[in-house]
Amino acid sequence: MIRLIQNEWMKISYRVGTWIMVGLLVLGMIATLIFAVKTNDEDQAAGDWKTELRTVNKGKKQELKEDNLAFYKRSLEKDIAINEYRIKHDLPPADQFGKNAWSYVKINADLLQLVGVFVIIIAATIVSAEYKHGTIKLLLIRPPSRLKILISKYITVQLYALLLVMVLFILSFILGAIFFGLNTDYVNLVYQNGEVIERSQFANMVYYYLARCAMFVVLGTLSFAISTIFRSEAMSIAISVLAYIVGGTITSILMFFFDWAKYLLFANDPSQYFGDTSTVIEGMSLGFSLTVLVIYWAIFLAIALIVFQKREVKTG
Secondary structure, eight states: HHHHHHHHHHHHHHHHHHHHHHHHHHHHHHHHHHHHHHHHHHOOOSSSSHHHHHHHHHHHHHHHHHHHOOHHHHHHHHHHHHHHHHHHHHHHOOGGTOOOOHHHHHHHHHHHHHHHHHHHHHHHHHHHHHHHHHHHHHHTTTTHHHHHHHHHHHHHHHHHHHHHHHHHHHHHHHHHHHHHOOOOTTOOOETTEEEEEEHEEEEEEEEHHHHHHHHHHHHHHHHHHHHHHHHOOHHHHEEEEHHHHHHHHHEEEEEHHHHGGGGSSGGGOOOGGGSSSEEEETOOOOHHHHHHHHHHHHHHHHHHHHHHHHHHOOOO
């Protein structure tokens, strides 16, 4: 299996497009760095932050009494609890410090959307390209089983995804540390199970990145499955990218009207549990969402494996 993975990795590493994607990711970081440096002086707030937080909480508590939307109430409760914790323990909010290495890493988490598109493209082409170039038959006459061949391709896709994420995370931290410093004075707070807890900035960013990666891993698997079933790069890329872009918006609309929408793929994006907003449907949790995503992931991968083993191999 290891040799198969090495072989697949060599194939994608020889593609010019593979490294163009890495280059585009680096260019994206350079663009965000230029913007962050130019706006850094504008970030740091001045004044009595405790008074400001008390005023903010007063307004939020009033909203809490008037608003009937459960998800918005949970968001207000979280904000109020964190603000009160900061006031009580004398922990200034992030806007009192300006940017630091970790805030820059968080800014670049938005580039994970770009990583997701790249992963979908690689997943869509790694199988269909074998059919397109007529090399699939040469591949299948070798001793390894079809199952091992397809799994090695899938693992290679995920390794490439890991490479992109590591480049983004590590380079973002290095650039952030050089241009903004580490700022160890800021204390990161999270709201879990009705309690406010302190979490290190490193741990918080790791959780945040992992949560943002979950969706494109599942969608990459969907793209991989479509490519295996239809042997079409264009179809798998189009369907997966379209779902990646508009799926969340459509699901959010459905969640306002139907409770069953919580079982849809895009309703269970884990990043919603690490952001500034709360889940829309009451009763959802991180464990619930991860379970749903694993089920979707298993279905997509199982379909790809079954079809690849059963179908007659044709090229073109």
